[in-house]
Amino acid sequence: MTGLLEAREVSVRYGSLAALDGVDLCIHDGQRHALIGPNGAGKTTLLNVIGGSARPQRGTVRFDGRDVGRLGPAARARRGINRIHQRPAVFPTLTATENVVVAALPRVIPRRRWWPGGRRRAAQHLAGPLLDQMGLTAVAAVPAGHLAHGQRRQLEIAMALAGRPRLLLLDEPAAGLSAIEVGRLVELLQALPRAVAVLLVEHRLDLVYALSDTVTVLRDGQTLAAGTPDEIRTSPLVRQAYADGVA
Ligand SMILES: Nc1ncnc2c1ncn2[C@@H]1O[C@H](COP(=O)(O)OP(=O)(O)OP(=O)(O)O)[C@@H](O)[C@H]1O
Ligand SMILES: [Mg+2]
Known part of the structure; x- marks a missing residue:
């Protein structure tokens, strides 16, 4: 099955550090997909690659059936990939x-x-x-x-x-918010129309489970696990990764 977004074998290196090492990610129309993992796992880097603000040394990014690898963020936004950043930009x-x-x-x-x-x-x-x-x-x-x-x-x-996105990239939208603000944000995100697929990077697992129907776990630039929230919640590998490294 082909997805709205298909990232294949994506690798990004910063000097000797492999921020991403052969990562695959597929998101379908209207899907709510969460990307989790310890600090430095490569989550923001993968959002940068999908949004067009970072170029991978290897791998492809296809959106709506087309290779968008050579396009910058503005051109990808026109095709329907819109983004909010880890720090609010207004x-x-x-x-x-x-x-x-x-x-x-x-x-x-x-x-x-x-x-x-x-x-x-x-x-x-x-x-x-x-x-x-x-x-x-x-x-x-x-x-x-x-x-x-x-x-x-x-x-x-x-x-x-x-920008009428078909894919909305959210990097830690709840960071720095009060409990009341987080509750409000969750309600608003749950009410987003299904015409918009969402890729959510979030450390708070309660939000991930409330908002997503599939989850990918990154660690050290590689995919550690992928599945439904229930599968991820009960995965010993994921528990270990979080015990080892999450803030
Ligand atoms: N521009 C850059 N130059 C050098 N190293 C970088 C750069 N951007 C990211 N890195 C490194 O790549 C790795 C992955 O970083 P990234 O920001 O993608 O992690 P993350 O999963 O988003 O982490 P966090 O949860 O802390 O936001 C980290 O080791 C980071 O220090
Ligand atoms: Mg990040």
């Missing part, structure tokens, strides 16, 4: 709405190229529902730099959704 002086409008502009360019005002209005039409979807309507006019950390995370996801 424009602090722009309002929440303006941040989503900026993120939505590339999506409305092809239809409205001849009419810049029309592009902006089209993007503004998209922003309202996305802010609503991410629970941010009440703070739509607040500069992003004044938002709470959890709200900035939600805004970043709204911005990623503005």
